[in-house]
Amino acid sequence: MIHAWTALFAAALTVAACWSAGVLLLSRCGVKLARVESIPLEFLTGACVFHLAIFAILAARIAYKPVLLAVCAAVIGAAIRKYRRPPGRFFEKHWTLVFLFAIFAVFSGVVFLNGWAPETSADGSGYHLEVVAHYLRARGFQGLQTNMYAALGQGIELLYVPAVAFGGFSSAALVHFAFWIALAWLIFAYGLRLGKPWMGAAAALLVSLSPVAARDGSTAYIDVAAAAIVFAVFYWLEIWDGSRDRRLLMAAGLLAGYAYAAKYTAAVILLYALAFVAVRARRLRPALTVAAFAALVIAPWMLKNWIFFRNPVAPFANEIFPNPYVHPAVEQRWAEWLRRYDLPKLESLPIQVTVRGDYTQGIVGPVFLAAPLALLTLRRPVGRRLLIAGLLLLAVYFGNIGTRFLIPALPFFALGMALAIENRWLLTGFAAAHAVLSWPSIIPRYANPYVWRIDDIPWKAALRITPESDYLRQKIGDWAALAMINDRTPPGEPVFFAGGIGSVAYSKREIIDRFRGAYGNTLWDILNTGWIGDSDPARLLVFRFPQCSVSRIRLLQTGRAEKYQQWSVHELRFFNNGDEIPRRREWRLRAWPDPFEVQLAFDNSQATRWRTWQTVAPGMYVDVDFGRAERIDEVRMETSLDSPSSLQFRVEKFEQGRWITLTAVYRERRNRVRSSLRRAATYELYRRGVHYIAVGDQDLGATAYNEHPEEWGLQQAGRVPGMTLYKILP
Numbered sequence: 001m002i003h004a005w006t007a008l009f010a011a012a013l014t015v016a017a018c019w020s021a022g023v024l025l026l027s028r029c030g031v032k033l034a035r036v037e038s039i040p041l042e043f044l045t046g047a048c049v050f051h052l053a054i055f056a057i058l059a060a061r062i063a064y065k066p067v068l069l070a071v072c073a074a075v076i077g078a079a080i081r082k083y084r085r086p087p088g089r090f091f092e093k094h095w096t097l098v099f100l101f102a103i104f105a106v107f108s109g110v111v112f113l114n115g116w117a118p119e120t121s122a123d124g125s126g127y128h129l130e131v132v133a134h135y136l137r138a139r140g141f142q143g144l145q146t147n148m149y150a151a152l153g154q155g156i157e158l159l160y161v162p163a164v165a166f167g168g169f170s171s172a173a174l175v176h177f178a179f180w181i182a183l184a185w186l187i188f189a190y191g192l193r194l195g196k197p198w199m200g201a202a203a204a205l206l207v208s209l210s211p212v213a214a215r216d217g218s219t220a221y222i223d224v225a226a227a228a229i230v231f232a233v234f235y236w237l238e239i240w241d242g243s244r245d246r247r248l249l250m251a252a253g254l255l256a257g258y259a260y261a262a263k264y265t266a267a268v269i270l271l272y273a274l275a276f277v278a279v280r281a282r283r284l285r286p287a288l289t290v291a292a293f294a295a296l297v298i299a300p301w302m303l304k305n306w307i308f309f310r311n312p313v314a315p316f317a318n319e320i321f322p323n324p325y326v327h328p329a330v331e332q333r334w335a336e337w338l339r340r341y342d343l344p345k346l347e348s349l350p351i352q353v354t355v356r357g358d359y360t361q362g363i364v365g366p367v368f369l370a371a372p373l374a375l376l377t378l379r380r381p382v383g384r385r386l387l388i389a390g391l392l393l394l395a396v397y398f399g400n401i402g403t404r405f406l407i408p409a410l411p412f413f414a415l416g417m418a419l420a421i422e423n424r425w426l427l428t429g430f431a432a433a434h435a436v437l438s439w440p441s442i443i444p445r446y447a448n449p450y451v452w453r454i455d456d457i458p459w460k461a462a463l464r465i466t467p468e469s470d471y472l473r474q475k476i477g478d479w480a481a482l483a484m485i486n487d488r489t490p491p492g493e494p495v496f497f498a499g500g501i502g503s504v505a506y507s508k509r510e511i512i513d514r515f516r517g518a519y520g521n522t523l524w525d526i527l528n529t530g531w532i533g534d535s536d537p538a539r540l541l542v543f544r545f546p547q548c549s550v551s552r553i554r555l556l557q558t559g560r561a562e563k564y565q566q567w568s569v570h571e572l573r574f575f576n577n578g579d580e581i582p583r584r585r586e587w588r589l590r591a592w593p594d595p596f597e598v599q600l601a602f603d604n605s606q607a608t609r610w611r612t613w614q615t616v617a618p619g620m621y622v623d624v625d626f627g628r629a630e631r632i633d634e635v636r637m638e639t640s641l642d643s644p645s646s647l648q649f650r651v652e653k654f655e656q657g658r659w660i661t662l663t664a665v666y667r668e669r670r671n672r673v674r675s676s677l678r679r680a681a682t683y684e685l686y687r688r689g690v691h692y693i694a695v696g697d698q699d700l701g702a703t704a705y706n707e708h709p710e711e712w713g714l715q716q717a718g719r720v721p722g723m724t725l726y727k728i729l730p
Helices: 002-029 035-059 065-082 095-116 124-138 157-167 169-193 197-208 211-217 223-243 247-262 264-281 285-309 328-338 346-356 366-379 381-397 403-421 424-438 468-475 479-488 518-528 595-602 677-687 702-707
Strands: 495-497 511-513 539-557 571-576 588-592 621-639 649-655 658-663 667-670 692-696 714-720 723-728
Touching: 002 035, 002 065, 002 095, 002 157, 002 169, 002 247, 035 065, 035 157, 035 169, 035 223, 035 247, 035 285, 065 157, 095 169, 095 197, 095 211, 095 424, 124 157, 124 169, 157 169, 169 197, 169 211, 169 223, 169 403, 197 211, 197 403, 197 424, 211 223, 211 403, 223 247, 223 264, 223 381, 223 403, 247 264, 247 285, 264 285, 264 381, 264 403, 346 366, 346 403, 366 381, 366 403, 366 424, 381 403, 403 424, 468 479, 479 692, 479 714, 479 723, 511 518, 518 595, 518 677, 539 571, 539 658, 571 595, 588 595, 677 723, 692 702, 702 723
Parallel strands: 495 511, 495 692
Antiparallel strands: 539 621, 539 649, 539 667, 571 621, 588 621, 649 658, 692 723, 714 723
8 A cells, every 4th residue: 555655645746846836936926816826827837847847857867766856845845935825715605616516526536546546548658658767767868769759748748757756657647637637727717717606617527527538637648738738828818918917928938838848739829829919919029928938948849859859840740850760651641540540431520529439539528519609709809719729729639630639629618618608507507417427437328338538436446455466457458468578578678569569668678669660660661571472572673774884873763653652672783794793881872761771772681671761752762872983784673562663763873963864764573582581580670689579469460470480580488368479589
């Protein structure tokens, strides 16, 4: 049970440090707030400041427990001396408010116990906490270039760093639970600011009790936190609009930048803030103030990504910022899937995100089918502001139609709906109906039974009456596989997964996934040559031309292919009178796109290949500077069947500052493929430092590995139901 209280202490310590940082900042600026709104705004603004302190600690690589504890204690101690309780009451007493608060208290207990229990959520115990665990092991920032998720904004994950350091992964979920409370609190405070506390209370219930928001708030995810930050920006702007105190623009700007650090899509609130301030002030300087403070938060994250990923907005825009860590084709396919989620018809999206959740991994609740009611508030200035902000956030939602990506927009539409209904009694009934429909045992009666939601009240697991290992084994399907990897592989050994695995934060080894980065993509592509015939170098393209002296030559792509079709080159060789020109270290190799893997076309291995990793287009090339003149009359390119056969090429030599065409004609014949490609493929993994492969029984290629491991040079290192761990023999 000691682990339960340790987790609670670590989360409380982190939350207190965030709130204390906010108290110090706002007291120094002389900002005056009403009592009901002071605590959530101090917490959220302080979270931004405190995460920058953790950023500095990680950048300095001094993330040791004493350092983290000292920083937390110093901030809390300073705030205790500064804090003065704001005057005023929280709200007027009325039975409808008491009733709504009672509903919230019951759900808060359920969400809290789920957060207190050992963390088992897919993305929480997957990449969010995986990154945190890596940082803590390294005592600071670590590139993690094999995982493109590590390039996403980590403004919330940095708050998880001290929590996890002292209390484990469930502490991170409890920190996120604090954001869930802060969001509901702030929505209620906004209703009170409008003089209609029942409206704020009802809207707070609509958002926080939403099945997807309640589940998200009980995990180490970040969506509820992003929603709280976004709404805090809106709230600070509303306060500023009433007082025109320029000091408030600092808080709004910092939080707008923090929205970017928390979640890229949430950054659109900065556009709202800049436009709102510019229009209302009718001057540019206040908007520049917001932009300047936002930049203070955004710039460190862009710099970090530039240093580690050569791309300030990684893992996106890889065509604009070429790098060896994320392939553009993978990014584009991923983005395309996020826009569809295999949903047969986009017209069914409203039903999916509100009622069913078959494809979108969660529901917001049936009451949000009434969201168009918010349009009735367009006649009021406050309604227009809410809808503009909400629609702006809704617009970016369509880049990823998972239901939880709607959470940042929910406060604005919930308040709009509450403003439209307005009547105290109707709103109370509306919120009560939403509570009933959002109760864990009621949801399966109308939604997909497997929809992402809270499905029980794990109080025994929260208190660790049920041992943590037993709970994790029960809740995490890959737990046995993770335990096997931890037991059967030496420390420091990375493990390549031929398929995928969740909850990798619990692994003590680096997990290389075939999807999450260019390195894993390439390893997977190499292995594919051993069992996918279309990726073998079965085609040989021969270009012949009159013998000439060449110091630099290139193979230029002049054709265009269908979407996602790639040009691949297993080997590129040069000949004179039938004799191959020996390869030399002095050769300078260039390629476009993907200049980073061009060596794969010159490594004498048929198991590897250079690929464009972009849809084929004119202008792509492979270029060799020999460093001296060579007599050449023939170029041979080994390629695969999955490289489009309709492509057109031109062999050119560089002479007197320009490219001169040698030939645009080639003959194609069948290439001789070695029978030992499987062994060659695993050898390539071994020499890259990957000595273990985990293969799930349902993974692509599983039959080829499991039935003939000797052909691959594999030795079984462990086996659990559904997965085999292989060691690559040297």
